[in-house]
Amino acid sequence: MDLEEAFQAVGEFGIQQKWMVTVLILLQVYMAFQSMLIVLVGAVPEYHIESSVSPIASEEDLIKHVTFTEDISSIVTEWFLIRHQSYKVSLAGSLFFAGVLVGNVLFGPLSDKIGRKPVFLAGLFFEVLFGYATAFAPSYEVFALSRLLVGMMNGGMALVCFVLTQEYVGKAYWALTGTLTNMTFAVGIALFAVLGYFVRHWRTLATAANSPGVLFLLLSVPLPESPRWLYSQGRIEQAERVLLSLAQRNGRDAALLSLKLASGSAPSQRSAGGVLHLVTHPALRRRTLVLMYVWYACSLVYYGLTLNAGGDTGNRYVTVAMYGLVELPAYPLCIYFINKQWAGRRKTMASFLALAGFSCLFTMLIPVQAGSWFSATSLALLGKLMVSAAFNIVYVYTSELYPTIIRNAGLGVCSMSCRFGGILAPFVPSMKALHHSMPFMVFGLSGISAGGLGLLLPETLSKPIAETLEEMHSPAYQRILEREVHLFEEDLSKHKEIQ
Structure with missing residues (x-):
């Protein structure tokens, strides 16, 4: 049987697939936290510079004579990113999305070549690691570099995560899983605002926003490789094992499950x-x-x-x-x-x-x-x-x-x-x-x-x-x-x- 017939036999969206897809969909909340982090962590409060002071010639003079009139904790208040230093806030945001761009380009072909699961797990692991580097950055330079690296992992891992939500289920459910993935990301943006309202210190907020990644990493380790990717690589026996495992957990009898490649697509000819x-x-x-x-x-x-x-x-x-x-x-x-x-x-x-x-x-x-x-x-x-x-x-x-x-x-x-x-x-x-x-x-x-x-x-x-x-x-x-x-x-x- 071909792959679509196999999904019909094991269940296109059974109990096991619902659990697997739920983990990946809820992961979008964590990714939304990372994407929106700079909005609150880089908040610019109102400030006042003593006008009686002569023209400020150095950064040290500026720090001595500036007063923040709004009670906000951010990278702006810690490293005094105002006036000629204000561009650094936007730069940190741009570096994140530049990293997302690089991650999209690198992770897509890599996961097509060596597999969805290893690339996904590696990206999530390093995103969590670099996320903590953001929270504990001793200087702006380390903070900016960590945002670039988090962006690379976030962009690449998000791409593979979306593909997995599609490839774990039958084609009839692709629209549903894809829509739920994007919708959960939007909900994650709103939840980040709630988190930011209760956690005001920027380092604590960055730590709290990154910590759910540890939980999702642990939940993602047991996830199997994509049976569609295995099938596309000609690894029929491995694809059958994944599908048989899904059938067993879905309560289906797939004893006669036997995949075969389409005509003219044997591994040597692919x-x-x-x-x-x-x-x-x-x-x-x-x-x-x-x-x-x-x-x-x-x-x-x-x-x-x-x-x-x-x-x-x-x-x-x-x-x-x-x-x-x-x-x-x-x-x-x-x-x-x-x-x-x-x-x-x-x-x-x-x-x-x-x-x-x-x-x-x-x-x-x-x-x-x-x-x-x-x-x-x-x-x-x-x-x-x-x-x-x-x-x-x-x-x-x-x-x-x-x-x-x-x-x-x-x-x-x-x-x-x-x-x-x-x-x-x-x-x-x-x-x-x-x-x-x-x-x-x-x-x-x-x-x-x-x-x-x-x-x-x-x-x-x-x-x-x-x-x-x-x-x-x-x-x-x-x-x-x-x-x-x-x-x-x-x-x-x-x-x-x-x-």
Whole structure:
């Protein structure tokens, strides 16, 4: 039997898989803590510098004459990161996301080559280790370096963790596990705000935020290797052992379980997965180019609207909590639409991206009116809701578009382009200097164009998932690829006619 038939026999989402996926989903709370740490640990309190003092020439003089008027503990108050030193707070945040970018690129191909579990556990172990280095950093330089290393582990491990939540269950449950993973991350952001409210000292907060990682590391050690990855590598006996163990714990009788490779995909004939195949394989090249832009646009619009929709006024802990909670309504919408035959992954993702884009464009036409429920701010928040939904779908959709043997490499490359969108997002608001509507025009056009390009991708709902590159040449996949090429050629011909 093939792998999907085997999952039907052992249980697509049995008791054992529910436990395994629950551990990985709850791990998102810990990863959200690490991602949001700099928001509270790097809080800048109000301060006063004695005006009667002559111009301050050195850092030592500044420390002597500055007074923090707000009772806050942060790296700013400990290392006096104000005035010409204030850039170091933003730098620490940028180093974390730079590390995430590197981790996405390195961990994806590595886990495709040596396995999901060893890469996942190693990443989680070192993230916890470097997280404690953050909490006990004796200087800013050590703190900044630890944030870079935590980011590398966080970005790479999160990628492998997401893939495992998909590969432990049957394909029918991929949308559910992927959506729950992203939703729990949003809840983790809100929980971090609650933790920060009760734990005010920044070193204690960093320690408390990192400590759940120890628990999740211990819970993750017994997790098995991905049976899909083992199957994609031709390690049939090991894949059968994992599936038989799942069947036993799920209370299923799988005595007749016997896997076999698809025709033409014996281990000696298999193509090794790698980033190079994303360029050399025609279908994968088209998909990767489109997905890279979609991921980039999702990140640009999401983080850009986060900066524009919320103000700096009010309680900072409430602000951080709302940053996560505002996303929650998006996830039930995703689960509903992407499993409907008349909507599916492709149309739903494209629609949400387009709606986010149009929300941004309409924002330019509405004047800011305080106290009005229908305002530019409400439209901007609606846009964020829509792009949050699209962001969730693109994770699930991308994992279904790539064969198992190269899935992590594909997700890694797409996630890399996503980080570039996040890096550029803070600079877009500065375009107000050209015209007040320019930032929302950029966000709007990015969302609409990404939605249009997303329609070039094939639908994956109720379609077979390839385990190897060779399986993409099977008759079922050939029909999908022919339609994909046809749509791509139609788009090119329309573009030429317009020109």
